[in-house]
Amino acid sequence: MNTKIHELARYGKSIRALLVEDNDDARLEEANMLSGFFKVVDTAVNGQDGLVKYKCNDYDMVVSDIYMPVMSGVEMVKKIKDIDKDMPIIIISAHDESEYLIDLINAGVDYFILKPLENQKVIDLLLHECRKINNKKVATIEHLADVISHEIRNSLTIINSNAQFCLKYYADNKDLRESLNAVIDSVSFTNRFTEDLLSLSEKEYQLKLTQITDVIKKSINLLNTDLSHKHIKVYFRSATHIPMTYIDSVKMEHVFVNLLLNSMNALEKGGSISVSCTFDRQAENIIIRFRDSGKGIPENHIRDIFDPFVSLSQKGKGLGLAICQRIVDGHNGKIFAENIKKKGAQITIQLPLLEKDNSASVLSG
Secondary structure, three states, X not given: OHHHHHHHHHHHOOOEEEEEOOOHHHHHHHHHHHHOOOOEXXXXXXXXXXXXXXXXXXXXXXXXXXXXXXXXXXXHHHHHHHXXXXXXXXXXXXXXXXXXXXXXXXXXXXXXXXXOOOHHHHHHHHHHHHHHHHHHXXXXXXXXXXXXXXXXXXXXXXXXXXXXXXXXXXOOOHHHHHHHHHHHHHHHHHHHHHHHHHHOOOOOOOOEEEOHHHHHHHHHHHOHHHHHHOOOEEEEEEXXXXXXXXXXXXXXXXXXXXXXXXXXXXXXXXXXXXXXXXXXXXXXXXXXXXXXXOOOOXXXXXXOOOOOOOOOOOOOOOOHXXXXXXXXXXXXOEEEEEEOOOOOEEEEEEEEOOOHHHHHHHHHO
């Protein structure tokens, strides 16, 4: 349950919802519940009020009652679907409105929930719908990232080639050489940025049966020099038996290195990073935690820390954790951040135990 709430909060932080309910007490209760997960929750007192607000705003989801004065929920739903047939709509009602069921289905209502609301069912439903909305947004971002990155890289290749040519044949002047080297350095930085951007749209995974603790150890070893230089100690502990699973070890190494670098950046000289790996036999999940002794994550960034271009570092591009989430999602896993009460932050990754037969379908869908 707690994991689902974390996931719903992560997906819901960008969701704008419209709640249409004529009963004052019910409207307040439902709005308070939705506001705990969604970025924006606007309310309307009847179907006509809801339709006016819908036309004037950009919503990701509509939640509505059926029986309302002035305009019923059914009529409002039909008018909204005429505007956008793909708009997710959830109907909440105190009664089994069987006489309206066919109309609601024909109008394209996605779900029908009876009151009183059960927390578990509501969370499951909202999470399912938020995942669909998020997948649609991610697909749009992936397409834009792919197109924009390729266009930028083509231009950068031309700029870099000409700068290298001028540096070789015409840069006798010291100031000119410095300017050309600055251009080349900027091109190199922007190339790395576009590669990170393209990583957000990367869909191909090379799956191999892997002992994930070996990948974690390798990631730590890659950063040993930097860790020693900053006097940061890394403590790694693993359960006795961690099953092997099918993963893309290169991509998961990318995740682990990114998380270690984030922890290092959160620490001044000294401090520690704790990495653990356990296996939840009941859920068949491998659990990996990265915990540092830094200042923690500002509370206003806990929910958006995995969003693209959100960075707690002045030097960061804000793509590292977004790429981590994309890779973990690609393995049908979950990743979330939290602050530890005593000190520091913790990133938790949950990876399902994949077998050869189901890994391809998981990663593709």
